[in-house]
Amino acid sequence: MLAVRAAVRAVVRAVVRAVVRVRQGRSASLACRRDARGQEMKPEAKRVLPSRAACAHPPCSFVRHIYHFGCLRSHRGTRKRRDSATSMRQPMRSIRQWWSAQKLQSRFMAITGAGLVLIAAGGVAAVGELESRGIEQRLETLSRNEMASMHALVLGVMERRISDRDNVAIDVFNKWFEQRNKDYPGRLWSVWSPQVTAYMHRTAPGRAAKRPRDAMDEAALRTGKTVAGFVDGAYRYSFPIVLGVTAGADQTICRACHGAGMGIKDGQTIAVFSSSLPAAAEFARLRANLLAIGAGGFVAVAVLMLAIRMVFVRVISRRLNRMNGAMLRLAEGDRTVVIPPHEHDDEIGAMASALEVFKAHAEEAARLTVEKERAQQRREQRRAVIEQETAAFGVSVSRIMQALLASADMMRRAAETMDKAAGGVQRHASETATNAAAVFGNLDAVSASVTAITASFGEISTALDTTATMAHQVSSQADANQRTMQDLADAVTQIGAVLQIIGDVAARTNLLALNATIEAARAGEAGRGFAVVAGEVKALATQTSSATQQIETEIAMVRQAASAAAGAMHAVDESIGRIDDAAGEIARTLSRQAAATEGVAHNVQAVTAATDRTAHAMEAVAGDAAEANHVSQEVLLVAAEVRRLADELQGEVARFLAAVSDDAQLTAPGQAA
Incomplete structure (x- = not known):
C-alpha cells in the first residue's frame, strides 16, 4: 500500500x-492582451x-x-x-x-494515448492496492497469532502463580520471551499500565518499568482495544489485556492480583503486548514489481498507439484526404471529378453521399443556367409575335364595331314594330281582366269553403294529437309494467341469495353445535372453555334471524311490485278508452268535412263558366301574340348576329390575352432570375 x-x-x-x-x-508573455482596437484589457482577478x-x-x-x-x-x-x-x-x-x-489525427491519438495511459496507471494502482492489502493482511495475521501465543503462555503462568512461590513460571516466561525476540522476524515487547507501573515501583524498585514506546501503545492502553497499522516502514500491532474483558482476564486469580493488589477495576487495561514487523523490504519488492508492470504497460501502450495510428491512417486519414481533394476540385468548378466510393456506412460514407448530392446540385445549376439563356431567347421571339398580334387585333376590333352599329339599327326598327303589336295585346288584355274579376268573385266563395275545410282539418289534427298522446301514455305504462316486472325478478333473485345464506348458516350452526357437544363431553368440567363455540353458535343464530327478516322485506317488495303492475294495467285500460273517444270525434269531424266539400263543388262550377268566357278573350290575344311572335323572330335573328359578332370579338380578345399571358410567363422567370 x-x-x-x-x-x-x-x-x-x-x-x-x-x-x-x-x-x-x-x-x-500572456499576462496582458489587447483587443482589435489596440485598447489594453484589464488583468484578470x-x-x-x-x-x-x-x-x-x-x-x-x-x-x-x-x-x-x-x-x-x-x-x-x-x-x-x-x-x-x-x-x-x-x-x-x-x-x-x-x-x-491540431489535426484530427493528432487529437485522436492524443486522446487515445491519454486514455490508455490512464487505464495502465489505473491497472498498476489497482495491482499495488491489492498487493498492499495482501501484505498488510499477512503481517496482521502473523502478529495476531504471535500475540495469541503470548497471551496463552501468560494465562498458563497466571494459573500457577499461587502455587509457584519461587516465580519459576515467570522466569520461564521471561526466558521464552527473550528467545522469541531472537527467533521472531520483528520485535516483541510488553507495556505496563500506570497502576502496574506504580505497583512494581513500590514492590520492586530496581526493576525497569515497561513504558509505552509509541503512540500506538498509548492508544491501546487508553482505549483498551487492539491497535494496528504501519509506522515508519514497520507493521505495528498492540494487543491490550483488559481486566474482566479479555479472555482469561476474568479469572479469580486475576481479579485478586490486579484488582485488590494494584487497584485495577474491571474494564481497565492491565498491560499491552506489542509487535513490530519490518515491511520495508516487502514494499521495496512491491515497488520494483509495480515499476516493472508500469514499464511493460507503457511499452504495450506505445505499441498499441502505433497500431491504432496505422489503422487510423489506413481507415480514416486516406479516405478523408481523397474526399478533401474531390471537394477542392468541385469548388473549382470541375464537375467531371469522380467521388471516392463509400463502401462503409460510416461518417465518411455519409460525407461521400453528401458530396455526390452537392455534385448533382452543381450539375443541375449549370443545366438551369443553359435553360435560362434559352428562355431569354424565347421571350425575345414572343415579344415580336405579340407586337404583330396587337396590330392585327386593332384592325379586327374596328371592323367588328362597325357591324355592331348596323345590327343596333335593325334592332331599333324591330322594337318599333313590337310596340304596335303590344297595343293590340293591351286591349284584349282589358277584356281578360274583366272576366278575371268575375273569376275572382267566385274564387272568394271557394276561399270561404276552403276555410271551412281547413277548420275541419284543424279539428281532425287535434283529435289525432289526442290519439297520439294516449298512445304515448299507453307506451309509458307498458314501460312501467316492464320495470315493475324487472324489480320483481331482482327481488326474487335476492330472496334466493338470502335463502342460500340461511342454508350455509344453518349448516355451520349444526356443525358447531356438534363440535361443542363432543368437546364438552370429552372435557368434563373443563368443558367450560367451549363457551367460545357456544358464542359462535349464538352468532350464527343471529345471522339466521337477520337473513329471515331480509327474506320478509324482499317478499314485501315483491308484493308492492305486483300492486304497481296491477295499477299500470288499469291505467292502460283507461288510455285505451280515451283512444276510442278520440276515434269517435274523428268520425264526426269527417262528416262536417264532407258537407264543406259539397260547397266547394258548387263554386267550382261557377269558376268553370267564367273560365269559358276567358277562353274566348284569349283567342283574340292569341292573334296578337302571333304578330308579336313574328316580330320576335326578327329580333332573335338580330340577336343571333349580335351574339356571333360578340363571340368573334371575344375570341380575338382571348387570343390577344393568351399571347400577352405567354409573354408575361416568359418574362417573369427572367425577372425572378
Missing part, C-alpha cells in the same frame, strides 16, 4: 511541477489557492491530491501562493488554441 502511494505521489508531483513550469513560463491550514485531507489521502494541488504542495512543504489567476488562465487559453490548431 505504501509503495503504491509513493509511486502515485511521485507521478502526480512530476506532472504538477511540469504544469507549473509551463504556466509560469508563459504567464509573462487574482485567485489564491488554499493553504495547508485550510486543507482538510489527511496526508495518507494521496488519491485526493490529484484533485487538489494545494494539498499536494502543502504536504511537501514547498507550495507557494500564486499572485493572480492570470498566470493559470492564460496558459490554459494558449493550450486550447494549440489544441484547436
Whole structure:
C-alpha cells in the first residue's frame, strides 16, 4: 500500500511541477492582451489557492491530491501562493488554441494515448492496492497469532502463580520471551499500565518499568482495544489485556492480583503486548514489481498507439484526404471529378453521399443556367409575335364595331314594330281582366269553403294529437309494467341469495353445535372453555334471524311490485278508452268535412263558366301574340348576329390575352432570375 502511494505521489508531483513550469513560463508573455482596437484589457482577478491550514485531507489521502494541488504542495512543504489567476488562465487559453490548431489525427491519438495511459496507471494502482492489502493482511495475521501465543503462555503462568512461590513460571516466561525476540522476524515487547507501573515501583524498585514506546501503545492502553497499522516502514500491532474483558482476564486469580493488589477495576487495561514487523523490504519488492508492470504497460501502450495510428491512417486519414481533394476540385468548378466510393456506412460514407448530392446540385445549376439563356431567347421571339398580334387585333376590333352599329339599327326598327303589336295585346288584355274579376268573385266563395275545410282539418289534427298522446301514455305504462316486472325478478333473485345464506348458516350452526357437544363431553368440567363455540353458535343464530327478516322485506317488495303492475294495467285500460273517444270525434269531424266539400263543388262550377268566357278573350290575344311572335323572330335573328359578332370579338380578345399571358410567363422567370 505504501509503495503504491509513493509511486502515485511521485507521478502526480512530476506532472504538477511540469504544469507549473509551463504556466509560469508563459504567464509573462500572456499576462496582458489587447483587443482589435489596440485598447489594453484589464488583468484578470487574482485567485489564491488554499493553504495547508485550510486543507482538510489527511496526508495518507494521496488519491485526493490529484484533485487538489494545494494539498499536494502543502504536504511537501514547498507550495507557494500564486499572485493572480492570470498566470493559470492564460496558459490554459494558449493550450486550447494549440489544441484547436491540431489535426484530427493528432487529437485522436492524443486522446487515445491519454486514455490508455490512464487505464495502465489505473491497472498498476489497482495491482499495488491489492498487493498492499495482501501484505498488510499477512503481517496482521502473523502478529495476531504471535500475540495469541503470548497471551496463552501468560494465562498458563497466571494459573500457577499461587502455587509457584519461587516465580519459576515467570522466569520461564521471561526466558521464552527473550528467545522469541531472537527467533521472531520483528520485535516483541510488553507495556505496563500506570497502576502496574506504580505497583512494581513500590514492590520492586530496581526493576525497569515497561513504558509505552509509541503512540500506538498509548492508544491501546487508553482505549483498551487492539491497535494496528504501519509506522515508519514497520507493521505495528498492540494487543491490550483488559481486566474482566479479555479472555482469561476474568479469572479469580486475576481479579485478586490486579484488582485488590494494584487497584485495577474491571474494564481497565492491565498491560499491552506489542509487535513490530519490518515491511520495508516487502514494499521495496512491491515497488520494483509495480515499476516493472508500469514499464511493460507503457511499452504495450506505445505499441498499441502505433497500431491504432496505422489503422487510423489506413481507415480514416486516406479516405478523408481523397474526399478533401474531390471537394477542392468541385469548388473549382470541375464537375467531371469522380467521388471516392463509400463502401462503409460510416461518417465518411455519409460525407461521400453528401458530396455526390452537392455534385448533382452543381450539375443541375449549370443545366438551369443553359435553360435560362434559352428562355431569354424565347421571350425575345414572343415579344415580336405579340407586337404583330396587337396590330392585327386593332384592325379586327374596328371592323367588328362597325357591324355592331348596323345590327343596333335593325334592332331599333324591330322594337318599333313590337310596340304596335303590344297595343293590340293591351286591349284584349282589358277584356281578360274583366272576366278575371268575375273569376275572382267566385274564387272568394271557394276561399270561404276552403276555410271551412281547413277548420275541419284543424279539428281532425287535434283529435289525432289526442290519439297520439294516449298512445304515448299507453307506451309509458307498458314501460312501467316492464320495470315493475324487472324489480320483481331482482327481488326474487335476492330472496334466493338470502335463502342460500340461511342454508350455509344453518349448516355451520349444526356443525358447531356438534363440535361443542363432543368437546364438552370429552372435557368434563373443563368443558367450560367451549363457551367460545357456544358464542359462535349464538352468532350464527343471529345471522339466521337477520337473513329471515331480509327474506320478509324482499317478499314485501315483491308484493308492492305486483300492486304497481296491477295499477299500470288499469291505467292502460283507461288510455285505451280515451283512444276510442278520440276515434269517435274523428268520425264526426269527417262528416262536417264532407258537407264543406259539397260547397266547394258548387263554386267550382261557377269558376268553370267564367273560365269559358276567358277562353274566348284569349283567342283574340292569341292573334296578337302571333304578330308579336313574328316580330320576335326578327329580333332573335338580330340577336343571333349580335351574339356571333360578340363571340368573334371575344375570341380575338382571348387570343390577344393568351399571347400577352405567354409573354408575361416568359418574362417573369427572367425577372425572378
